[in-house]
Amino acid sequence: AKATLHGDGWLVRKLKAVDARLLHWSFDHPRPVIGLALMLVLLAGVSVPWLGRTFLPAFNEGTVTVSLILPPGTALSESNRLGTLAENQIKSVPEALSTGRRTGRAELDEHAEGVHFSEIDVDLAPSERGREVILGELRRALAVIPGAAINVGQPISHRLDHLLSGVRAEIAIKIFGDDLETLRAKAEEVRQRITTVPGLADLQIEKQVLIPQVRIHIDRGEALKYGLSLNQLSETLQAALQGKVVSQILDGQRTHDVVVRLAEEWRAESGDFGDILIDTPKGKIPLKLVAQVEETTGPNLINRDNMRRRIVVLANTQGRDVGAVVAEVQQRLAAMPLPAGYHLSYEGQFRSQQEATRLISLLAMISLAGVFLVLYSHFRSVVLSLVIMANIPMALVGSVAALWLSGQPLSVASLVGFITLTGISARNGILKISHYLHLVGQEGEPFGREMIVRGSLERLTPVLMTALVAALALVPLMLDADAAGKEILHPVAVVIFGGLISSTLLDTLVTPVVILLAGGKAMEQSLRTHGTTET
Structure with missing residues (x-):
């Protein structure tokens, strides 16, 4: 009652x-x-x-993206052979259901890549094993591929990392400076200093290497004797070596460019470049009469951020949070000497996490002030x-x-x-x-x-x-x-x-x-x- x-x-x-x-x-x-x-x-x-720190929690996308990066200049046939080997190694992991591979990207692609670069999408079966365990087994299976740098991640995560730092990795250590050789040397020193950091995976240096190149030095005096300007010579060489669109062919609703350039056997042999015939007011002459052709080496690419040359040491994490890994990396690199005008920048998820923490902390202060004002207005x-x-x-x-x-x-x-x-x-x-x-x-x-x-x-x-x-x-x-x-x-x-x-x-x-x-x-x-x- x-x-x-x-x-x-x-x-x-x-x-x-x-x-x-x-x-x-x-x-x-x-x-x-x-x-x-x-x-x-x-x-x-x-x-x-x-507490551990990271930008966003790890996603479970059900799909893995494996980047297979070979030395620049690797032939398509060799890249295809190693790509097939990588797919077979991936399929040895029980959870790997199927694979799909893309080798190279078109020159007009937003993220153009040479045939030395392959992306393999792996469809995973549901499993009681954790995501980190599966990714670790994939890394061990791919470690047998000779001369290849491996980056294991997930499609959305890779795209997010690329948006944050311009590279497909959670951690990006960017080294800025002017001399490319010094940048490569310092990048290797960074890699050696941090290679034993616990929780670091897929550690590699951006593929900025020296590759064979042909350098053509034009003798302006000799060119003028034949009535040639530097602009004429440059256009002729560009058309001969890279090609020039001279017309288009209509095929129903589609159009195809007609490109004129030297035959493949000529472009493949740099020793024959001096025999390329150049049109002049005095008739055709070989290029070697007005220019010096030499074989040399040069960088395969030069990347810049904010107009400064840079090279990137990139890595992912495994079994440890990004904040703890980067903190130890910073500790190991704190004493590394850098030449005048050179500096390091830690980017990727670590930098984004710091920026997000500062912003959210500011928003938290604003929300606390708002809560107080609402309470005071009532009581x-x-x-x-x-x-x-x-x-x-x-x-x-x-x-x-x-x-x-x-x-x-x-x-x-x-x-x-x-x-x-x-x-x-x-x-x-x-x-x-x-x-x-x-x-x-x-x-x-x-x-x-x-x-x-x-x-x-x-x-x-x-x-x-x-x-x-x-x-x-x-x-x-x-x-x-x-x-x-x-x-x-x-x-x-x-x-x-x-x-x-x-x-x-x-x-x-x-x-x-x-x-x-x-x-x-x-x-x-x-x-x-x-x-x-x-x-």
Whole structure:
């Protein structure tokens, strides 16, 4: 009958009885309660820098992209042979269902590559083995390919890495300078210094190497004797060696360019270049009469960022977070001497993670200020607003603990979860304090222990219900963390779930104690200036 009158079932009555005993004990021991809360918040804050760091959680795309990079100048036949060998090695991994390979990319492609570069897409079967285990086995299987640099990743991840740093790897160490030979030497020194860093995989230097080239030095004096200008000679040589579009052929709705250039056997033998006939006002003459042709070596490519020459040492991570790997890499390279005018730049996911952390930290400060202004506009009390906002660091305790227990690194996704908690965790304090004000202002309850106990018990059910509903809604996102599509939402759910638990439990004791110690005058001021409107 009593349960019916009060509308409480046996479970709620039990919870309220326990809560009442805890509240009375907390009122008698305020220092241990507040001290414990402060200690937990401090421990959580101190442990945050020790969490792993990455830009975004690792994706589970169900497909792997393997980049096979051979020395520039490798013939198409050899590249095809080694590409076939790579596909056979990949198929030795149980999860590899099928492969598809692209060797080289067209010259007009956005990311043009020579035939020394192959991309192999691997379709993976569902497996109980983790993604890192499968990628590790793929790397070991491909290690037998001679002279090849291997980069193992996933399609979306590769594209994301390329957007972030211009290379298809998680970590990009860019060396800037003027002399290409010095850049290559320093890149090799970087590679040797960091090759034993734990967690580093697919370590390689951007394929900037010396390849055979033909250099043509035009003798301006001799050219003028035959009535030739440098522009005429350049156009003739370009047409002979690279080709020139002279017409088009219509084929239905399609058009085909007609390109004139030297036959393949002439272009393949640099020793014959001097015999190329050049049209002059005095008739045809061999090129060697007006130019010196020599065989030499030169770089296969020259890359620049912001008008500065650079070379890249690139790598992925395996079994360790990006932040920890880059921190150790920076430590090993800190003492490496660089010539004047040369410098290193750490880019890729590490740099993006740092930039995102700074931006999200700024947004967090703005959101905290916004929450405070909204609370103050309602309660008209700095003290009451700060008491409510004390739930935010108490939520941090559970969030950090949840990240540690789940093994999740600190990423953009988890940082978004922390910002989301600023509003969710303040809700419990709002429910309680607005009810305290209602009891004092509308029901005439005198401020003191009994009023706070009554208000806390009457708000226990809605506080637990809202926390429980939110927590249950997050459970599907927390299960099967490696499932495709959950990579971003799982860390958010882990952070919010942990924060809900700690803020709800700590708020049960801390908020009533703080209100009893410092909320009397603040509540009186709030009632006098604003009245009471229960939330």
